[in-house]
Amino acid sequence: MNDREYRTLVGYLNEHSCKYYVLDKPEISDEEYDKKYRALIDFEVVNPLLIDPNSPSQRIGDKPLTKFEAFEHKTALLSLDNVFSSEEVAAFYKRVKKALGKNPEFLIEPKMDGLAVAIHYKKGKFFKGATRGNGMAGEDVTANLKTVKSLPLILQEEVDIEVRGEVFLRKSNFEKIKDKFANPRNAAAGSLRQLDPKIAAQRNLDIFVYQGFYPGIKTHKEMLSFLKKIGFPVLDDLFLVDTEDGINESCQKVQALRKIYDWDIDGAVIKVNSFEEQRNLGVTSKAPRWAVAYKFATERVVTKLLDIKVQVGRTGVLTPVGILEPVKVSGVMVSRATLHNMDIIEKKGVKIGDKVLLERAGEVIPAIIGSVETFLDSKEFQIPEKCPVCGFAVYKEPNLVGYKCSNIVCPAKVKGSVNHFVAKEAMDIDGLGESLVEQLVDTGLVKNMADIYLLTKDQIMGLDRMAEKSAEKLIVAIEKSKNKGLVNLIFGLGILFVGKRTAEILAEHFQNIDSLLAASYEDLVGIFEIGDKIADSLVANFKNTEFMEVIHKFKEIGINPEYKSASSRKLAGKTFLLTGSLVEYSRLEAETLIKENGGRVVSSVSKNLDYLIVGENPGSKLDKAYKINTKEKIIQIIGENELEKFIFG
Helix, strand or coil: CCHHHHHHHHHHHHHHHHHHHCCCCCCCCHHHHHHHHHHHHHHHHHCHHHCCCCCHHHHHCCCCCCCCCEEECCCCCCCCEEECCHHHHHHHHHHHHHHHCCCCCEEEEEEECCEEEEEEEECCEEEEEEECCCCCEEEECHHHHCCCCCCCCECCCCCCEEEEEEEECCHHHHCCCCCCCCCHHHHHHHHHCCCCHHHHHHCCCEEEEEEEECCCCCEHHHHHHHHHHCCCCCCCCCEEECCHHHHHHHHHHHHHHCCCCCCCEEEEEEEECEHHHHHHHCECCCCECCEEEEECCCCEEEEEEEEEEEEECCCCEEEEEEEEEEEEECCEEEEEEECCCHHHHHHHCCCECCEEEEEEECCCEEEEEEEEECCCCCECCCCCCECCCCCCEEEECCCCCCEEECCCCCHHHHHHHHHHHHCCCCCCCCCCCHHHHHHHHHCCCCCCHHHHHHCCHHHHHCCCCCCHHHHHHHHHHHHHHCCCCHHHHHHHCCCCCCCHHHHHHHHHHHCEHHHHHCCCHHHHHCCCCCCHHHHHHHHHHHCCHHHHHHHHHHHHHCCCCECCCCCCCCCCCCEEEEECECCCCCHHHHHHHHHHCCCEECCCCCCCCCEEEECECCCHHHHHHHHHCCCCCCCEEECHHHHHHHHHC
């Protein structure tokens, strides 16, 4: 094979790859394709300098990345306003009709539940692709997009074009990796953000393109036809209508497709078809005025409540959990759902043996809505008088809805408190996971948090699946955690109502653990943001013999940290809030960076907020920030790159 024949073969394989993956109209057998592909590989092995970047072999040929580069979008990837009912659809229709002064034409299409991307081609060849990010800038995921077989590397025409699409994972492919991810969308997002393209390639990602930017085309429908013509995968189920009734009927048709598709959709997109009319309607700061997303109602199913079991948490609170006749909800088999507490069970009128209505809130968390049918043999649930784990008496604290185990050293409480103590946001003991904690408590090696620091290598090696090297690593991680700060220790103690922010306030105010332990109720409630409940909880712990014994053990071990003030004051006096997924940092890393430089991290949007740091797929906090912005107060909306500039210059 010479260079010219090689180039022809590249074109041939790309053409038939498109026919197979995009058009679903293969013209050659798999055997024929594989034979030609092997010949291509043989040539490239011998002639590495002649490899065409658009060769099908290069879909998985890139080296692992060290990080994703930022990519600025030329045109912002706006989010869509949501509507949830026919009344809201009617309001949108009337608003558009009034603004245009005529009956517009709308195109209704399925709303894919995946990861939005922007992809650029130069002279018909794949050039670069990036995630949506915050709409203005995303991550350059070019190498991983090349692994998506349904995305053409070479188009049927030599055009310069930008397209927008949704990367997703088919339900059938998700089944193979469902133990690693919560749902197909998370799997698609996680796969596309792999630093190693070879891992991304193994996930069998797909894409549908839903938008393009190319001159001379007048309508959205024409644009989709053009995109399909030049080789892009485009959804065929599109509905062109010009009435309100037509919109509603089309949305119902799209909803019916939900059960047929091998991929997830979470709604229907309603768009004004004419590009000229889209331009006339314009956009707001975050969303177009010419399109909305009609979100489907959360899927609900009926199943039988077989039993109610009780779990015991780290604070000793008993939580009832419904055991269900297994049923599929939004593509996931569900057999358990929390019932929170006794009051909730009574309020919902749920009995063991009832037929109950179940939904996955946000398509993630299973929740029992209520009972739909009660039978003669249905039984009322009663909170047990004794703890199901240790057998000690159960009691109800005044003014609280929950019941608690009275045993201070209940194994369930010990396991819960130790798991909380070793977590990343607390003492961050790497390698000490839930299964290992369970073994340590069950064998009696750990009876409280302080016992972790008395463990020996030989004791750890005596546990299941703990070899010498693993034991040595764990000992090093335990020793390293002794250097964690006062905030981590206070939070790690697991005191009721004391979260990370409260731990920061207490650490900053008292500076060391001894001063905190000496504080009275009056001292505590005098601190800004420390209320009655927190003060009562703290004082109760300070009077608890077992709690104080743990504190004294920590001191003997050498864990008695002082509060470390911010190493820099670059962000002093400024408040920050994060929303969405960041690129360079985890949420915890970003918050730590802010605090180390004197800034304050808050949990909600208010007029006291200075900066909202927006990552990929931001939530309702972004909407609230836009609404709160006035002439008197402007919340600066920034990305993590701006945060880095504040700190590092």
